[in-house]
Amino acid sequence: MKGVVVKSTGSWYLVRDAEGKLHRARLRGKFKLKGMKVSNPLAVGDRVEFDVETTGEDTAVIHKIEDRENYIIRQSTHKTAFSHIIAANLDQALLIVTLVSPRTSFGFIDRFLVTAEAYDIPTILVFNKTDLYDEEMRDYQRQISHMYQQIGYKSITVSAKSNEGLDEMNELLHDKTTLLSGHSGVGKSTLINIIVPDLELKTSEISDFSDKGVHTTTFAEMFEVDDNTYIIDTPGIKELGIVDIPKNQLGHFFPEMRERLNQCRFNNCTHFNEPGCAVVEAVRHNEISLTRYESYLSMLMGDDNRK
Ligand code: GDP
Ligand code: ZN
Incomplete structure (x- = not known):
């Protein structure tokens, strides 16, 4: 059977099948993400294939994880530690x-x-x-x-x-x-x-389930709004972990800077105090918003944890 992971507690998963039925599931064997140290192989939003074991409790076994279109990760503050996948396959x-x-x-x-x-x-x-x-x-x-x-x-x-x-x-x-x-x-x-019909019901279904798991810490949960519409909530997560971006690449993630990058005199320009910087010039002419540039600078300087 095919389904989508709607909740993960670490050792147990809740999978919704095509008919909308929920299955308690565990993962068969070990799965690894190439080139990444992650603490959880499976996250909310993952599309999986599973078998239902009819003996004992209604327990499903996941044997395949489909390739992810994208995913977001909570990066550990320690470089050596494992990151945590928060959710996968977001539109x-x-x-x-x-x-x-x-x-x-x-x-x-x-x-x-x-x-x-x-x-x-x-x-x-x-x-x-x-x-x-x-x-x-x-x-x-x-x-x-x-x-x-x-x-x-x-x-x-x-x-x-x-x-x-x-x-x-x-x-x-x-x-x-x-x-x-x-x-x-x-x-x-x-x-x-307001958005999710019967949210209380769905939440209670989901918490019943997590009580049976070993870990009750949850990182994200997915709610069905209707057949093909889902929302993912990340309770307790204040901010997504910012990915580790090298200083001279940060501008790539500001669309208004990205489009001016090749106009800077230096191709590794950090748009801070370099001469001939097209970004600084655009800020001077109000073509780039000052608040955006301030956000950029505070991220560049690494004091981006302040509120
Ligand atoms: P959350 O922390 O983002 O989940 O925020 P809550 O949903 O708990 O809402 C925080 C407070 O804002 C509550 O007292 C809500 O009643 C109130 N609130 C939420 N939406 C609105 C709104 O559109 N207008 C007003 N005036 N208050 C709102
Ligand atoms: Zn520049």
């Missing part, structure tokens, strides 16, 4: 942000976007809590959205309270597997509760 990410209560920093948004660029996951910004905006805030949000749109990131406005934009959000999710992310307090859980 896109929705980054939920707020301008008030709380205010998401540009640094946070831009770090997320760089990580998503590195993993090749298209990202859409979702401004939540628009019911709290006054006219001035609306204007400000439009300016920010315009800035991100110019460099290739779509954005929408929603309110979990007034229901603004929820139809548009559902359309964006339709027939896709989407990672939902956001700083805590932005309303991610509230939105997931």
